[in-house]
Amino acid sequence: MNTEKLVKLDRIDRKILEELQRHGELSNQELSERVGLSPSPCSRRVKALEEAGIIVRRVTILDHKKLGLALTAIILIGMDRHTPERFEAFERQVGEYPEVQECYLITGQDADYMLKVVVPDMDHYHEFLLNKITRIQGVSGVHSSFVLRRVIDSTALPLGYL
Amino acid sequence: MNTEKLVKLDRIDRKILEELQRHGELSNQELSERVGLSPSPCSRRVKALEEAGIIVRRVTILDHKKLGLALTAIILIGMDRHTPERFEAFERQVGEYPEVQECYLITGQDADYMLKVVVPDMDHYHEFLLNKITRIQGVSGVHSSFVLRRVIDSTALPLGYL
DNA sequence: GAAAATTAGCAAGCACATTGCGCTTTATTT
DNA sequence: AAATAAAGCGCAATGTGCTTGCTAATTTTC
Incomplete structure (x- = not known):
């Protein structure tokens, strides 16, 4: 089953998710600084979170009013x-x-x-x-x-x- | 006012928005291919859409079930x-x-x-x-x-x- | 139809992400 | 508690992709 909630998330993983779910545009470099890590392990953690399916996808939010969708x-x-x-x-x-x-x-x-x-x-x-x-x-x-x-x-x- | 809907969007801009709002993870290179443009003008258009406020922000979608939020x-x-x-x-x-x-x-x-x-x-x-x-x-x-x-x-x- | 402005494409420089590797730290086992 | 195994961090190097200046072409305007 896909019910693998066995994925253990430590404090840094939570920080990463907290940052990314609000700031999807962050570069890995800036993200690593915010969570207190060097770029390489940060990149590896994000990749792992994607492969675990915790990070589902990235999207871009558009301004509905400016697009005439009021x-x-x-x-x-x-x-x-x-x-x-x-x-x-x-x-x-x-x-x-x-x-x-x-x-x-x-x-x-x-x-x-x-x-x-x-x-x-x-x-x-x-x-x-x-x-x-x-x-x-x-x-x-x-x-x-x-x-x-x-x-x-x-x-x-x-x-x-x- | 912020009611500048005077922003004119051509067919390519719409294609860019259509792609980005579903696939925020796309690299500029891949995006440019999908909309039929070379990388540089594509990058410039995205930047313009951001500065016009049409692109509001990028976010990351997480799996609520895997996070125990059922x-x-x-x-x-x-x-x-x-x-x-x-x-x-x-x-x-x-x-x-x-x-x-x-x-x-x-x-x-x-x-x-x-x-x-x-x-x-x-x-x-x-x-x-x-x-x-x-x-x-x-x-x-x-x-x-x-x-x-x-x-x-x-x-x-x-x-x-x- | 001609001039002006906008925009695409190319090339180069630059920044960033990523991978391998040694080392530290944490966890496990006897 | 000591030793061994495992996992994770950081550094350095490589490769890829983003971005900016410039020229040419296309579109728009008068």
């Missing part, structure tokens, strides 16, 4: 029937839409899925909802909320529990 | 009074908690804030809710949902609208 919506979706076929079809379809940044199957009586969707404006959102979401088989209830302000928008995990 | 919760929170003081205090407090990955002020009658929270397990979640969230002045309603499965978990923006 509207972020949170959509709660309920399904009519809770069958595997319904869920599979929904997930396959939703995966085709680049507007969907996040899609989670969640607990709760109100909804089955929570989506985070990014579009230029309300017109485009309306169109997205009508032509894409509500057309998917099995979607029975849809509740939209809109993001007024991004108080916290991070990808960092809490490493204090390790 | 529980992700979606929390909808309602406030008793909709005063600026209440909101400011709430946001300041929430910003102190590393478990909170996302916090949005949202529209809707059911809730004022939506939070995405990452913790090791249900025990820790319970503790987090009791000792941290419900202790914040003004929090009146709290509704928790838990992520059963991550269907889509991306940071990529839809660049097709540009």
Whole structure:
């Protein structure tokens, strides 16, 4: 199984992860200084963390407003029937839409899925909802909320529990 | 103002952003090949995109399961009074908690804030809710949902609208 | 259609990442 | 507790990739 949480992380590994999850642009040289190591063992540790699958990938965060993507919506979706076929079809379809940044199957009586969707404006959102979401088989209830302000928008995990 | 959406992006810029927002680890050399450019102008374009603020930052995505952070919760929170003081205090407090990955002020009658929270397990979640969230002045309603499965978990923006 | 400005490509210099190796430190075993 | 084994750090060298100046070509503007 892939459940190899046997990977032991010491204090320096945690420091490396803490730095990298916020500053992915750091050079190995600067990273090594921040964690109190010389470049070579630092490079080796990062490589090991990648191979262990703890470091999954690197991404670049873009400014949505400057790209004309001003509207972020949170959509709660309920399904009519809770069958595997319904869920599979929904997930396959939703995966085709680049507007969907996040899609989670969640607990709760109100909804089955929570989506985070990014579009230029309300017109485009309306169109997205009508032509894409509500057309998917099995979607029975849809509740939209809109993001007024991004108080916290991070990808960092809490490493204090390790 | 910072509302300089006057930044003109041609086809190559869009290609660069499309690649980088999914593959932040790409070397400039490989990126230049993918977008059909030689290394030097590619490097210059990336630098320009950074200086224009379109590229905000680079981050590293970690595997939460391998780090023993198996529980992700979606929390909808309602406030008793909709005063600026209440909101400011709430946001300041929430910003102190590393478990909170996302916090949005949202529209809707059911809730004022939506939070995405990452913790090791249900025990820790319970503790987090009791000792941290419900202790914040003004929090009146709290509704928790838990992520059963991550269907889509991306940071990529839809660049097709540009 | 001509001039100006922007941008690509080349080459060189430079910085950085990486690998091998000896040494120190930590862990293990008797 | 001593000796041996194992893991990890740092140094130095090599190789790769990034970046900057300059010329040529392309695109844009008047």
